[in-house]
Amino acid sequence: MMFRTPAGIAPLPFGKSLTRHDRFFMELDSRTAPKLAPEVPTFRVNFVSWAERYQEDMAHVLSASYRGHVDSEINDQYRNIPGARVFLTNIIRYPGCGRFSSEGSVLAVDPQTGRLCGMCLASRVSANSGHVTQLCVLPAIRGVRLGYELLRQALVKLAGLGCTSVSLTVTCANVDAVRLYRDMGFRADTLFPALVWEGW
Secondary structure (H helix, E strand, O other): OEEEEOOEEEEOOOHHHEEEEEEEEEEEEHHHHHHOOOOOOOOOOEEEEOOHHHHHHHHHHHHHHOOOOHHHHHOHHHHOHHHHHHHHHHHHHOOEOEEEEEEEEEEEEOOOOOOEEEEEEEEEEEOOEEEEEEEEEOHHHOOOOHHHHHHHHHHHHHHHOOOOEEEEEEEOOOHHHHHHHHHOOOEEEEEEEEEEEOOO
16 A cells, blocks of 8 residues: 655555555435435335434344445444444444434334334534434345435435435445435545554
């Protein structure tokens, strides 16, 4: 891995221990959200508002959905349930990605088991700007358009709260997610690297 110096291009110190993952910062004019067509997922779910009682289920869904995923290489909190609990506490309790918006978040619950199977969590960066902090679906039910509908409902909620724009970040190698976001109208404004240090 290389980096730019006043003298030109040079190898990055300890470059063999670093991995680079490019990520997109994407943004959407959320006033277009009401124009997105609702879809009924082919797996039956009930859509509910965020509630603290689902937080343990959220940790299980988060960990399961990122198992073996490129994003678990970037964020080690995705790799197990204790880490997922910490990640969720951080985005819900602390304003690192804006202030968590329970009103802008949407959960999907399996009506047969009562267990969570997908979620779209949102925050408010400013009075008129929202951010999607997490969108994930259990691997066993991917491909049923649940991710689309979770995100669509969250966008509608954020627009109703006064957000005129909504942003998110996504790893470029996550091609299915990038395609979904582009199809829904998000544009990639910025490309930035995530550098992962794996030690010696």
